[in-house]
Amino acid sequence: MLAVIGTLPEPGAPLLTGPAAWDGGPLSVAGTAVDVARGTPALLAAASATALALGRSAPHAVLAGDIGRGDGSRAVYAHLVETLPASPFSVLAFHYLQPDVDWHNKVLFTVQAMRPKPLLLADAGFMYAAKMSGQAPEYDLFTPDAGELAFLADETAPHPFYARGFLLSQENRVPELIRRAHVHDNAARHLLVKGVTDHVARGGEILGSVDAPSESALEAMGGTGDTLTGVTAALIEAGWDIPRACLAGARVNRVAGALLRPTPASQVRELIAHIPEALETVLREEGL
Amino acid sequence: MSLLDLLRPKGRRKQAPSTDRGILVFANTSEVIRAETVLKAGGWPVTVMGPPPELQRGCDLVVVYPLIETARILSVLEEAGNPPLEAAPLSGPLLKPVDLYQTKDFGRHLMVRAANMKITVDKKTRVIVNVSGGGCPDVPWLARELTGRPLDEAASPRDQGHTLCAYALDLALKEMRRLCSR
Numbered sequence: 487m488l489a490v491i492g493t494l495p496e497p498g499a500p501l502l503t504g505p506a507a508w509d510g511g512p513l514s515v516a517g518t519a520v521d522v523a524r525g526t527p528a529l530l531a532a533a534s535a536t537a538l539a540l541g542r543s544a545p546h547a548v549l550a551g552d553i554g555r556g557d558g559s560r561a562v563y564a565h566l567v568e569t570l571p572a573s574p575f576s577v578l579a580f581h582y583l584q585p586d587v588d589w590h591n592k593v594l595f596t597v598q599a600m601r602p603k604p605l606l607l608a609d610a611g612f613m614y615a616a617k618m619s620g621q622a623p624e625y626d627l628f629t630p631d632a633g634e635l636a637f638l639a640d641e642t643a644p645h646p647f648y649a650r651g652f653l654l655s656q657e658n659r660v661p662e663l664i665r666r667a668h669v670h671d672n673a674a675r676h677l678l679v680k681g682v683t684d685h686v687a688r689g690g691e692i693l694g695s696v697d698a699p700s701e702s703a704l705e706a707m708g709g710t711g712d713t714l715t716g717v718t719a720a721l722i723e724a725g726w727d728i729p730r731a732c733l734a735g736a737r738v739n740r741v742a743g744a745l746l747r748p749t750p751a752s753q754v755r756e757l758i759a760h761i762p763e764a765l766e767t768v769l770r771e772e773g774l
Numbered sequence: 775m776s777l778l779d780l781l782r783p784k785g786r787r788k789q790a791p792s793t794d795r796g797i798l799v800f801a802n803t804s805e806v807i808r809a810e811t812v813l814k815a816g817g818w819p820v821t822v823m824g825p826p827p828e829l830q831r832g833c834d835l836v837v838v839y840p841l842i843e844t845a846r847i848l849s850v851l852e853e854a855g856n857p858p859l860e861a862a863p864l865s866g867p868l869l870k871p872v873d874l875y876q877t878k879d880f881g882r883h884l885m886v887r888a889a890n891m892k893i894t895v896d897k898k899t900r901v902i903v904n905v906s907g908g909g910c911p912d913v914p915w916l917a918r919e920l921t922g923r924p925l926d927e928a929a930s931p932r933d934q935g936h937t938l939c940a941y942a943l944d945l946a947l948k949e950m951r952r953l954c955s956r
Contacts, residue, residue: 749880
């Protein structure tokens with residue numbers, strides 16, 4: 487079972503856990519309606535659409551309201567430390583959480599004691615904490631965008647805000663940045679680098695790339711990285727190996743984007759509506 | 775070093791615990807003490823220590839704070855009339871905030887990126903149409919607050935948000951305003 491762990495952009499919203507089902511409207515988490523704009527609800531909606539289309543069970547959500555004060559994230563972290571040892575999850579996807587190295591380490595230590603150990607995916611704030619902790623290689627997949635790859639590649643940066651300019655300006659040198667992140671132990675075993683071209687890497691080497699279909703407007707649309715991580719996480723939970731899931735996830739996200747015919751003002755909930763059809767197309771391409 | 779670290783193989787021990795801490799540099803000790811009082815009253819876990827040797831500015835004390843919450847902490851200190859001379863990561867006091875902006879012109883829309891944050895504006899209406907990127911939990915909330923607002927009426931992400939992502943978004947917004955005013 488896939489667990490998606492993150493936050494809601496609602497100040498003071500209490501801990502919310504349970505299955506996340508999406509049918510085109512608001513996301514339903516344990517019966518509570520959650521607005522799908524961007525962030526973790528967008529990831530969950532994309533993962534839910536993918537999982538349900540594949541005949542898998544809906545992802546399990548662990549969420550709390552947090553608008554940057556860290557209160558909701560700490561409630562989520564404490565819940566994980568308490569409940570993960572007895573949980574049935576095979577894949578954990580960590581997302582928009584306040585980066586906090588101490589809490590990160592408590593959660594990772596708890597996960598490492600689980601048998602069988604779940605696959606570990608990290609994106610957004612939790613990926614920042616994983617890199618800052620020095621334990622990035624413990625993870626199976628990170629899903630950075632270009633600015634975040636520069637942060638992973640910069641062994642001195644504690645946050646993308648401090649990524650050095652000579653790395654940020656090297657958008658056309660993704661392979662070098664991937665290797666640099668890997669050499670300094672600041673990358674997960676696999677990377678899915680989201681961008682104009684999506685790259686999938688293992689052990690610092692690119693295994694494959696996806697650049698079509700291409701809609702340049704998607705770069706401006708908030709949440710497209712979240713949906714890509716969501717589709718990919720659901721494919722991994724369904725048993726696909728990580729590189730294949732990343733490459734197929736990138737295709738699904740791009741086909742959904744092409745079906746939308748987006749402008750830079752399009753919103754990600756419009757893209758998520760096309761994920762079931764896009765998934766069907768990609769599954770056909772895969773011979774499934 | 776925590777017990778957790780002692781239980782790990784040596785090669786996998788976490789980096790120094792300073793990686794998610796920042797330092798605030800002030801002109802004199804009175805300002806340090808005032809900042810410590812203000813921030814502790816706000817619930818932040820701050821401490822006072824001697825500055826790292828690399829730092830040449832300020833007095834012989836600095837305030838150590840949660841680096842991620844830079845945006846909110848700077849706003850609170852400014853509101854209290856006690857802004858620092860400098861805020862920097864404890865693990866690398868000479869590191870500077872990103873000052874490199876990337877722009878992309880979509881025709882009717884213009885996008886500006888600062889670090890991991892992007893903001894997009896309709897050039898005709900000057901309305902913010904999208905906010906993208908980032909990883910701190912105030913980003914989805916700030917995106918909702920900013921999207922649909924006229925560029926000149928949008929509240930500062932640095933004042934509204936709390937984190938370094940909010941700070942980066944603030945830089946992107948300022949750069950967008952500069953470009954759109956030309």
